[in-house]
Amino acid sequence: MTTQTGHTQAIAASRVIGTTVYNTAGDSIGSIEDVMLDKTSNGIMFAVIGFGGFLGMGEKYHAIPWASLDYDQDKGGYVVPFSKEQLKAAPAYSIDELTGEDGERARDASYEYYNVKPYWH
Template sequence: MPTPQGHTTAIRGSRVIGTNVYSQAGEKIGEIEDVMLDKMSNNIMFAVVGFNGFLGMGEKYHAIPWASLDYEKDRGGYIVPFTKEQLEQGPADSINELSKDDGRAFRDAAFEHYKVERYW
């Protein structure tokens, strides 16, 4: 069954990791490094998007609510409805910190910062 945008409703995690992420302006902001799963609710908590690094140095990992990413086939990547400035000011840290305490702190901060409706 397709989503409202015509996409499939299921995708393998391995296909998502490494996919580019773009701002609304079409600017590449990074790529999906991982996804955080909520095992109790069977939901994806957030995408871990890495950007602002060069050869793995200085890269920040941002928690971006999964529902806010929309795949654009022509671009071959995900578009987020946020400006680069909003993304730069969003919750970010190391991947280990993003997953600390089951990822709840960064999940909550990301949904609040980006004003995305909570799934829990």
């Protein structure tokens, strides 16, 4: 089964974690810190992208719908179709908030904010 952006090949989550993420302008915006899975629907809820911070202090975490990430072989990382301004204004969470309420609050807010069709509908 393919994702909304056409991903068709399997990849281990351990290989995805730490991969750089770029915005539409080609700027590095952070890296994938984790991948949240929906245990009941077998879907990927979202990628957890770390933005900013220094030595783990002040870092913000964003839930980005997995279907929004496209792997760019030339960059060796993922590209999201969002501007720097969109990403800066996006909902941000602590790691605990991302998993609270089974991740649904962060998931729902993310899909709504980025206007991505929910995989669970």
